[in-house]
Amino acid sequence: MNLDLQNKKVLITGSTAGIGKEIAREFVKEGAQVFINGRQENRVRKTLEELTKYGKVNGIVADLSTSEGIKEIVNKVNSFGPIDILINNSAICTSHNFFDINPNSLKETFELNVFSMFYLTQAILPSMMEANYGRIINISSEAAFKPYPKLLPYSMSKAAVVNFTKGIAELVSGYNITANSILPGPTLTTELDNYFVRKSVVESRKYEDIKSEVLKKNNPTSVIQRFVEMDEIAGIVLYLAL
Template sequence: MDLKLNDKKVLVTGSTSGIGKAIAAAYLKEGAVVYINGRSQERCDAIAAELTQQFDAADRVKTAAADLADGVAADALVAKLQAEGGIDILINNTGIFEVKPFEQITDAEWMDYFNVNIMSAVRLSRALLPTMLENDFGRIVNISSECAIKPLGQMVHYSVTKTALLSLSRALSELTKGKNVTVNSVLPGPTWTEGVENYFDTLSVKEGKPAQTLIDNYFAEHEPTSLLQRFVSVEEVAEATVYLTSNRAMNGQSLRVEGGIIRAL
């Protein structure tokens, strides 16, 4: 299937690892020009070199290092992108998460989560959406989570920010009426990433159990409603994201890629 993404310019935030890196790779596979984003220029360069070799895409992999929790840095990144011809597709993937008791989450931590998980998307969308509307082409996807609909008590701050991303997406989609511009959300379920692997390694030490045992028992003990009964792969999230941006009729949508965990029609 030709998704008509050849030569489209794509910015994937937080794309030096995990879901973001997989999304960047999926767009390169479709012939797009992809900007790799992370806080470290060195890390962005390393991933760009890796993906360039993997897809033989010397002219289609670029870097856009910036800490998007910093408004000044985000503005500088937008200026760079606009000077290079702008962006057709924005994937707001940058985010942080941790497991922490609600009563221990400080005001400063709450503000940090809002700044990284929500304001990074707000800043870039606010800067890039007007040009998309003017050009009558653009796609924005906010990477949310199944936690947005099924909040987790052990990750209250993370869950709240992911719910806010759904509202942001739907509200922005209302601004695109009659235009060839879409704004959507993708809701991954538990996905196997480097961060999740590190979580199980830490939990293994804490509980004195082999990490593989904790992984094998995770869905039976913590996600019994999952129909998939395994972790979603980053490639599965990436494929859904890329497809979502190829279909004009999918606008204001929340696409679940969570293995059936959410018991709802």
């Protein structure tokens, strides 16, 4: 598939696993110059080894929940020239009883899920406006509009992502720049798939039965009645990057 993304510079945060890595894989296949990011050097190195067989990819180790991490990633990508496509995917999602949530856990969630997106966009958007070209794609979640009681900090942060994206879209009105957010439902990531496999072995039950049971329990109103596949999300991101 040729989507005319050759040599576009694409920064994807939180891209050493799950949805982020799948998005990175598809952009590399399309001939884009991709910058992946993660907090752990060994995971960044492993992902680079996996993706370089498809094309051009660079790795940046940076903790985007810190101002130092934001500066680190911006300085490194800018050394290659302006970024054409920014995909804010970094996020953490932890389950808590509402009454057990403490200020530190709430702060940690917003620092990575919201503040990193804000400051990274703030740093990269000026060059997009100067070039009169850019694509900003923020990965939110259905939790933005369908909050989960045990995931309230995450749900709140993803609602913030949607509103931030709308504001940026208004800000760049008149430029050849778009800003969109994607709100996936429950997604079959590698980590979740491994969990289902382990559970099926431990409980001597069928993998598909466990997967179906979890979906019905946690998302009984799902229209598609299945988990979203990571490549489906990656395909939507590619489309929005055109």
